[in-house]
Amino acid sequence: MSAAFALPEIGIGSMYDTLTPDKQSISKRIYNTGTSTAFVRIDLLEVNIDKSGKVKEAPVKEIAGNSLQKDRLIVTPLRMIIPPGGFQAARFMWPGDRSVEKYYRVRFVPVLPKTDDGFGLNNKEVDEYRKKALNAGLNVLSGYGTLVIVLPTKPVFNTQIESSSPAGIKVTNKGTATIVLENIRNCTSSGTGCNSATRLFILPGKTKVVDKQKGRSTLFTLIEGENQKKLRF
Known part of the structure; x- marks a missing residue:
């Protein structure tokens, strides 16, 4: 690997997060312990578990414009640029009904940026980063996911x-x-x-x-x- 370009390495702390009844939102720090800038895409999936215990994960569509969809988890931002040795906070929000428990998978995926993919880089910046990364043999980066549990408003523990x-x-x-x-x-x-x-x-x-x-x-x-x-x- 090129000495001039080292891998970004992200860390997310705990692998699960809980929205307790007294909270409508929580924040989570995403760290970059590597020595190059991390461009991180955030993917949101709803987790459905049937009576037999079979798990299905389905992507949640991004909110268009200023519309507010209450009965879903809202994650912001969906793109992160994290400098070496730095961190950025993601916020998980649930504004809707909490009569039953809900489950979501939030994935933090380091990527090679492209033009017009939400990171705000121009063509020159994209080309320079991708060239350095590819010359260093960087094709796939390790991402991490957290399970977000949205507890009901009045949970009963028994x-x-x-x-x-x-x-x-x-x-x-x-x-x-x-x-x-x-x-x-x-x-x-x-x-x-x-x-x-x-x-x-x-x-x-x-x-x-x-x-x-x-x-x-x-x-x-x-x-x-x-x-x-x-x-x-």
């Missing part, structure tokens, strides 16, 4: 945990909002020697089983909205 079975810990969500099992790990009785931590999302009406290991403790943090509880079994 989590039931059955830990008596040696096969695993059964966690059932009988509420109306998604719960999260964060930092799931199996550890020795002293709390050391833990395996790699994982995370589970449990949608309303769904059940997940957390594995047990003989002679070891299972630890995780139960997150219900803004409330967190550390559990050990």
Whole structure:
């Protein structure tokens, strides 16, 4: 790779974000830890999950003109130019009905800019950047996505945990909002020697089983909205 042009490298922090009932909008910082400018396109997809648990993601059309569509997630801006070592904030807004929970995938994708693609570069600037990037062997950049959960206005949290079975810990969500099992790990009785931590999302009406290991403790943090509880079994 050319020493004169290094890759932009973006980071988005947490891989999921939650719009709690008291908030109509939240912001998320997107960082560029690389040594060249990052041109980032933001893609928005609605996530639909049927009764069998099958997930479908469908692109959400950009809002035309000044029209306001209330029953959808609004993300701004849809294009970012992030300097090396800098960051820019994206804002997620939900102005519509919140009687039921909604899910969206927001992807942050570094791209090679083109003329008239929303980045505001002229032909000369586009040609210079693309030439440097392609000479350095830059064709595909890694993007990242976050899951945005829009909680209902009055979420009900009713989590039931059955830990008596040696096969695993059964966690059932009988509420109306998604719960999260964060930092799931199996550890020795002293709390050391833990395996790699994982995370589970449990949608309303769904059940997940957390594995047990003989002679070891299972630890995780139960997150219900803004409330967190550390559990050990």
